[in-house]
Amino acid sequence: MESSKSEILFSLLTAFLYHCFLSITMDTLFPINPVTPEGFSYIPEFLSMAEEEKLLHEIKEVQLHTFQFQGYEAKRKVKSFGYDYNFNQRSITKGEPIPEGFDFLLQKISDKLNIDKERFAELLVTEYPVGSVINWHRDAPPFELIAGISLSSDCTFRLRPYDKEKQGRKSIISLPVKRRSLYVIDGASRSEWEHSITPVKAVRYSITLRTLRNDAQH
Numbered sequence: 001m002e003s004s005k006s007e008i009l010f011s012l013l014t015a016f017l018y019h020c021f022l023s024i025t026m027d028t029l030f031p032i033n034p035v036t037p038e039g040f041s042y043i044p045e046f047l048s049m050a051e052e053e054k055l056l057h058e059i060k061e062v063q064l065h066t067f068q069f070q071g072y073e074a075k076r077k078v079k080s081f082g083y084d085y086n087f088n089q090r091s092i093t094k095g096e097p098i099p100e101g102f103d104f105l106l107q108k109i110s111d112k113l114n115i116d117k118e119r120f121a122e123l124l125v126t127e128y129p130v131g132s133v134i135n136w137h138r139d140a141p142p143f144e145l146i147a148g149i150s151l152s153s154d155c156t157f158r159l160r161p162y163d164k165e166k167q168g169r170k171s172i173i174s175l176p177v178k179r180r181s182l183y184v185i186d187g188a189s190r191s192e193w194e195h196s197i198t199p200v201k202a203v204r205y206s207i208t209l210r211t212l213r214n215d216a217q218h
């Protein structure tokens with residue numbers, strides 16, 4: 001009798017300690033919900049594998065060119081459809097229409113975000129060769145909401161306050177952004193934060209959709 005009582009006590013204690021161990025390691029090793037700025041959202045597995053395939057197939061048809069900014073050539077390659085922002089002239093111009101093959105994606109994202117699909121004024125395709133990055137930036141002022149799709153490989157997406165006085169190593173939020181996911185940058189994460197991507201380990205493609213601000217000149 002005595003021994004079964006102590007056995008019960010012992011198993012209760014073991015279960016309790018195991019529970020403590022799990023909650024500590026889960027909290028520290030696997031942050032399930034990293035705190036992100038207001039307006040930022042992340043949806044893993046937004047696309048099926050078949051949809052990812054379809055988009056990669058569509059991207060093969062796109063003529064990409066290296067991104068140039070004020071005489072500096074980045075390693076990543078891009079192609080913009082719809083309204084494009086010219087960094088040198090600091091204005092937007094209407095370019096080629098968004099190819100129909102991307103239509104299902106625009107529909108799927110606008111359904112998810114509950115916005116009219118016609119509001120997506122730009123679709124940008126980007127290819128990141130191994131080791132390439134996108135440096136800290138805020139997207140061009142005429143654009144409002146940004147929706148980002150990741151294809152082919154995962155990346156580390158970072159956010160930090162735009163205000164230099166609020167910046168520091170501790171203010172950087174690093175998020176694992178997986179292939180086939182969707183992220184949305186709106187609200188404060190759009191206006192008060194900037195973002196970047198660390199060197200990619202395998203070739204990555206992204207599709208960035210942007211809406212125009214109501215007061216944008218076009």
Ligand SMILES: O=C(O)CCC(=O)C(=O)O
Binds near residue numbers: 149
């Ligand atoms: O590749 C991405 O997901 C980010 C692209 C981006 O930030 C941009 O083009 O402004």
Ligand SMILES: [Fe+2]
Binds near residue numbers: 137138139195
């Ligand atoms: Fe961006």
